[in-house]
Amino acid sequence: MDDLERFRAETREWLEANCPQSQRLPTTPADQYWGGRKGEFPSEDSRLWFERMRDRGWTAPEWPEAYGGGGLTPQQGKVLKEEMKRINARTPLFSLGIWMLGPALLEYGTEEQKQRHLRAIVNGEVRWFQGYSEPGSGSDLASLQTRAEDKGDHFLVNGSKIWTTNADKSDWIFCLVRTNPDVKKQEGISFLLIDMNDPGVSVTPIELISGESEFCQTFFDNVKVPKENLVGPLNGGWSVAKALLVHERKLMAEIGSESPRKVLSPVPAAREYLAFRDGKIADGQLRNDLVRYEMRMHAIGLTHFRTFEERNAGQQSAAPLTMKYLGTEAEKEKFELLLAILGSRGLGWEGEGFTEEELDTLRMWAMSKTMTIAGGTSEIQLNVIAKNVLQLPQANQSAKGA
C-alpha cells in the first residue's frame, strides 16, 4: 500500500468514527455553519463535527500547519474530499476566508498578517466578506471609486460597496479601494482589510428575486483603517484581486459538484414526476433535454478530473479558464430542466400544497440566475477566453473588461 492509499484508509476510518450521522445528510442553507462573532451552530452535531475537523486543521486541509491548517498535499486534499463525498459529509465550515482571502494572504500577506488572520479563519472565529463591486463598477471593476486617503498612520475610507453577500452577518471585509486617482485605473487600487466594528461602517440589506436578502450595500463614512491592514503593495491591489478571483471562479465552477444539498436532481426528479412508456420518459422533448444535460455534466465532471491530472503532471491547458462559464451555465440549465420536469408543482412560492423540496427547487432556480453574474459574468468569462486563450486582438480599451 503506498502512502496515499494508507492516508485514504486512515481518513476513511477517522471520518467513519467522527462524522455524526446527522452531518451526512444533504444540506439546506439553514444547515450551514459560517462561523464568526455572530455565528451560531445550527445543531449540537454541527458544532461537534466542526470542532473535530478544526482540531485536525481540516477546515483548511491544505494550508500550512503553522497557521492552523492541515498541511496536506494537493493529492491528500483530493483524497479527503473524495472520502468526505463518499459518506456525504457536510462541509464543516463555510467560509470566504478559507476559499478566497486565505489563499491571497498566503501569497501576498506579511508574516504578521498571516499570523493574525489565518488561524482566526481556520478556527471559524472571524467571518469575512468581499467588497469589490460598487454601484458604478461591476464588470468594469477597475473603475471603482471608494477612496482611501493616506493620513500618515492610517487610511481614511469613504464610499460604498454593493452586492456584498452576507455583510450583515460578517465581521471583517476585504476590499478594493482607490489609493491613487491620478494614474491608469488598475494602478491606483489597493487591497484593504476593514473591521466592521470600526466607527463609520454601516450596512443595509437588499432583497433578491429568490426572496432571500443575502445581499447588502456597505457604506464607509470617514472610516479610519490602520496602515497594517494593507495587503500587498500600496497601489498593487489589482494583482492581489486577480489572484483571488481565480479562487473564486474555481469555486463557482465546481458549484454543481459541491457538498450535497437538499435539492432534487434531474434524473430522480424525472422518475418521480414524469410518465414513462416502455422504460423511457414518454415526453420525447423532455427526455432529450434531460439526456443532453446529463451528458454535459458527465463531460464537465471529466474535465474537472482532467485539470486535476494536468496540474499533477505539470501540464497547462485552457480548461481551467473555461470551467466557470461551463459550470455556472450548466447550473442554470439544470434548474430550468427541473422546473420543466416539475411542471406546476415546481412553481410553488411558499406555504401548503407543495413539498419542501418543491419549494426549495423554485428558490434555487431563482438563485441559479446569480451564478452567471457573480464572480465575473459569463460574458466577461468569454472575453477572458478570447483574450488569454485565443489571444484575439482587443477592441478599443473602453469595452475590454477584466
Add this chain to the structure above:
Amino acid sequence: MALVFNEEQRFLQDSAREFLNKEAPVEALRKLRDTRDSLGYSQDLWRNMVELGWASIILPEAYGGLEFGFTGLGVVMQETGRNLVASPLFATAAVGASAVLLAGSEAQKEDLLPRIAAGELTLALALEESHHHNPWQIATRVEQQGEQLVINGCKTFVLDGHSADELLVVCRTAGEADSRDGISLVRVPRDAAGVSVQRTVMADSRNAANVSFDGVSVPASNALGALGEAADALEATLDRGRVALAAEMLGSAEEVFRRTVDYLKERVQFGVPIGSFQALQHRAAIIQTELELARSVVMQALSTVDEQPRQLPLLASLAKAQLNELIKLATNEAVQMHGGIGVTDELEIGFFLKRARVTMQVFGDTGFHRDRYASICGY
C-alpha cells in the same frame, strides 16, 4: 483513468503530426478527389503508415502488434483528423482489427491479425442496410449449406467497401429484423462470385460503397466466432469504432478551429482585425469551451476501451454525441467567420465541413447516441 497523454503518447503525437504534415496534407485529399483516384487513398502512404506500426497499433505483440492500446490509436486518429487523411486506418486498423480481436477464434486471430499488422489485409465492415445507423436492423441472411455459408442481402455506406480485400458482413441466421439474436460476422473476399460493389462518391471524397450479396458462398470457417452469436462482439466493435472516430473528429475540430482563429487575427475590416469584434470573440470562445469538454470526453473514452470495457457503451455514446455536436458547430462557424472565401472550394475549410457531415452519420448520429445513453441510464 488517464486524462493526460504520457510521454510515449506525446512522442507518438509529435512524430505522427510531423509525418502527416509532410506526407499527407489536406492537398493530398484534394488531389485524390480531382484525379478521381480509383483506389481512393495512396498506397505508398498506407505502406508507410504500416511501417510505422499504425495498422497494428491496438494489437497485442503476440499477433505482431505494436500494443500501444486504444489511446495510442486515438493519438494517431486525432492527427489523421487534423489533415483529413484518407487511408484504411479506420476501417481496417480500428474497426476490422477490433472485430477479429473480439469475435474471432484463436485460430482466426493467429491467421488474420498478423496479416493486418503487415499491411497484407484490409477490411471493410458491411453493416448498414438503410440510410440511418441501426446495427440490429439486419435483413441480410446467411445459411449454412454443408461446409459452406451462403449469403444474400444488400449493404450501404460500407466504408472502404470498394477498396478493402475482404468484407466483414453483418448478417443473421435467425431472429427478427431488429433483434440481436442470430447476428453473425462473416468474412467475404471482395472479389468472390456474387458480390457486386458500387462505389459511392460521398461529400467527403473518401471511400464508401453499396455492396450486394447474391448467393455468395464461402467456407463455414469464414464466420468469425460462432455463427449467430456475434451481437455482443459487434456492439463492442462499433463502440471502439465510435471512440476512434471521435478522436479523429476531435483532431479535425481542433484544426478547423485553429485555422479560424488564425483568420480572425489576419483579416482586416473597418480598419481592425475582425477578431477584435466581440460578436465573433464570444462565438470563438464558446467553441473553445466545447473543445475542452470534448477533449476530456475523448481521452476518457479511449482509456475506457483498455481499462474499463464495461463502461464503454456509455462512454462511446457520450463521446460520439459530443463530437457530433462539436464538429458541426466548429465547421459551420469556420465557414461563416471566413465570409465569402469560406464557401469557396479553393479554401480547405470546405473539406473539413464535408468530412464532418460524413463522420456525424457513421456509427450513429447525435439522436441515436442520446437515445442510447438515456436508455443505458434507465430513462
